[in-house]
Amino acid sequence: MTLELSGVAVARGAAPVVRDIDLTAPPGAVTVLLGPNGAGKTTLLEAVAGVLPFAAGNAVLDGADLAGLDRVARARRGLALVEQGRTVFSALTVAENVRVVNGSADALDRAVELFPELGRRLDVAAGLLSGGEQQMVVLARALATGPKVLLIDEMSLGLAPVIVRRLLPAVRALADGGVTVLLVEQFATLALEIADSAHVLAGGALTYSGPPGPLRASPGRLHAAYLGETPTEEP
Amino acid sequence: MLDGAVAGLAGGGAYAALGLCLTLMFRLVRVVNFAQAAIGVIGVYGMALLADAGLPYALAAPAGLLAAGLVAAALGWIMARWFAEAGADQRSAIAIAFLVGLLAVSFLAFGTHPRRVPGPFGGALLTVGGVTVTRAAAVCALLAPALAAGAHLLLTRTAVGLRLRALSERPTTAELLGIPSRRLAVGTWAATGALAAAVLMVVAPQQSADQSSLALMVIPACTAALVGGFRSLTGTVAGGLGLGVMQGVLAHVEDLQQYRDAVPFAVILAILVWSQRREVWDAAR
Numbered sequence: 001m002t003l004e005l006s007g008v009a010v011a012r013g014a015a016p017v018v019r020d021i022d023l024t025a026p027p028g029a030v031t032v033l034l035g036p037n038g039a040g041k042t043t044l045l046e047a048v049a050g051v052l053p054f055a056a057g058n059a060v061l062d063g064a065d066l067a068g069l070d071r072v073a074r075a076r077r078g079l080a081l082v083e084q085g086r087t088v089f090s091a092l093t094v095a096e097n098v099r100v101v102n103g104s105a106d107a108l109d110r111a112v113e114l115f116p117e118l119g120r121r122l123d124v125a126a127g128l129l130s131g132g133e134q135q136m137v138v139l140a141r142a143l144a145t146g147p148k149v150l151l152i153d154e155m156s157l158g159l160a161p162v163i164v165r166r167l168l169p170a171v172r173a174l175a176d177g178g179v180t181v182l183l184v185e186q187f188a189t190l191a192l193e194i195a196d197s198a199h200v201l202a203g204g205a206l207t208y209s210g211p212p213g214p215l216r217a218s219p220g221r222l223h224a225a226y227l228g229e230t231p232t233e234e235p
Numbered sequence: 236m237l238d239g240a241v242a243g244l245a246g247g248g249a250y251a252a253l254g255l256c257l258t259l260m261f262r263l264v265r266v267v268n269f270a271q272a273a274i275g276v277i278g279v280y281g282m283a284l285l286a287d288a289g290l291p292y293a294l295a296a297p298a299g300l301l302a303a304g305l306v307a308a309a310l311g312w313i314m315a316r317w318f319a320e321a322g323a324d325q326r327s328a329i330a331i332a333f334l335v336g337l338l339a340v341s342f343l344a345f346g347t348h349p350r351r352v353p354g355p356f357g358g359a360l361l362t363v364g365g366v367t368v369t370r371a372a373a374v375c376a377l378l379a380p381a382l383a384a385g386a387h388l389l390l391t392r393t394a395v396g397l398r399l400r401a402l403s404e405r406p407t408t409a410e411l412l413g414i415p416s417r418r419l420a421v422g423t424w425a426a427t428g429a430l431a432a433a434v435l436m437v438v439a440p441q442q443s444a445d446q447s448s449l450a451l452m453v454i455p456a457c458t459a460a461l462v463g464g465f466r467s468l469t470g471t472v473a474g475g476l477g478l479g480v481m482q483g484v485l486a487h488v489e490d491l492q493q494y495r496d497a498v499p500f501a502v503i504l505a506i507l508v509w510s511q512r513r514e515v516w517d518a519a520r
């Protein structure tokens with residue numbers, strides 16, 4: 001499924017946060033969205049998932065306008081948001097966190113296959129796990145919904161780089177399997193390694209849109225985009 | 236004295252069962268549902284109306300339960316549709332509006348005179364050593380623990396229960412995972428509404444049951460839920476039964492009889508002061 005945003009603006013209460021967002025995330029590709037703290041990355045993803053309303057513009061998922069669908073309906077169409085900040089159901093066990101979205105034994109097997117360390121902790125309350133383990137539960141839970149479009153917000157926040165180096169290839173593999181991935185990431189260099197295209201959001205607007213190569217090759221280019229100095233550039 | 240305690244079990248069982256409805260509602264849909272008993276009143280009076288019209292009890296009672304469930308579902312839908320993002324405090328305030336509205340509707344629909352409510356649990360069950368246990372008291376006292384056990388099993392052993400627990404902890408996240416929050420919330424309202432009606436159908440035939448005093452049984456029920464911290468099912472049952480027994484004993488002591496209805500108030504006050512003290516203590520450390 002292709003996710004297509006055109007001219008999207010999102011506000012929080014009365015305050016406009018992002019504006020004029022044109023972005024296409026095609027299936028089978030990892031689209032990364034970078035940007036400094038407070039740029040509005042989370043705000044944009046939350047609007048796409050239906051937590052916040054769009055203030056302007058169009059968001060289309062596989063030909064269907066998202067504006068008319070609430071968040072449950074969007075989830076049922078295959079959109080999954082991995083929220084920022086390890087949002088496990090802490091009172092539920094690891095196994096229950098997966099089972100609540102998908103009761104099949106298969107779903108749990110796949111989760112353990114992807115994250116073997118969860119296998120020993122299936123009956124532990126998710127709230128008692130380490131931060132990294134919780135992030136694995138959150139990812140496994142999102143995957144158990146069988147997403148066609150996966151929005152991931154700061155998967156690596158607070159995680160050891162070793163773990164991030166393991167999680168990112170898992171994300172790449174999902175995209176290779178045909179999933180549409182839109183990835184927001186603090187570790188810009190690591191994210192760019194697995195990206196097919198990149199966008200930089202700064203001060204509420206996109207300051208770079210294009211292939212990841214130029215950003216990978218030149219840290220100066222990335223910094224300039226973070227500071228909002230580079231004009232939007234089509235691939 | 237023992238006589239009083241046993242008689243108090245009837246009321247206590249009802250407080251406990253209604254308290255369970257309140258605890259479940261608070262945990263699952265974030266509301267102190269002050270209209271809980273008022274919803275039940277609609278069911279009881281609906282049943283009485285149908286029974287008066289000649290319908291056999293075996294048909295009138297399920298119809299009453301259904302009516303209460305439907306009214307509760309409608310209120311739950313209003314809450315889910317327009318106040319989904321509101322906090323528990325605001326939603327509870329709206330529940331007070333529901334209570335007032337339901338009482339008005341109930342007086343309009345059923346008249347202001349108390350109705351005789353038929354019931355299958357009249358008379359004494361057994362008399363041991365001069366202490367009489369009525370059938371209603373036995374049913375009430377057993378109903379509450381059975382309900383608590385049933386609710387516990389539902390929440391821990393079923394797929395619906397799992398979804399309800401997820402939803403109660405993180406509603407937004409649950410919705411983002413495709414869990415149909417509105418449908419589950421309306422279902423929770425409907426189920427607890429029908430339960431409240433069932434409880435009042437056992438209690439109402441035993442006393443002169445006017446609509447406001449039945450609807451205000453939500454206050455001792457709140458006390459019971461408060462004993463369980465609006466979280467613990469066991470605590471709520473213990474709180475309700477304990478409160479009923481205390482009231483029953485007081486009713487049999489000549490000098491204290493008049494203070495009987497102040498017991499819930501005193502218990503609420505004591506719990507609040509105690510929990511406050513603990514917070515101050517924690518803060519001091």
Ligand SMILES: Nc1ncnc2c1ncn2[C@@H]1O[C@H](COP(=O)(O)OP(=O)(O)OP(=O)(O)O)[C@@H](O)[C@H]1O
Binds near residue numbers: 040084
């Ligand atoms: N709940 C909220 N209410 C009001 N304003 C908010 C809220 N959350 C974020 N904001 C504001 O919206 C703007 C964008 O925040 P957002 O969380 O989308 O940024 P971000 O790019 O995800 O940042 P980070 O990298 O720190 O996660 C910020 O200016 C922030 O102050």
Ligand SMILES: [Mg+2]
Binds near residue numbers: 084153154
């Ligand atoms: Mg963010």
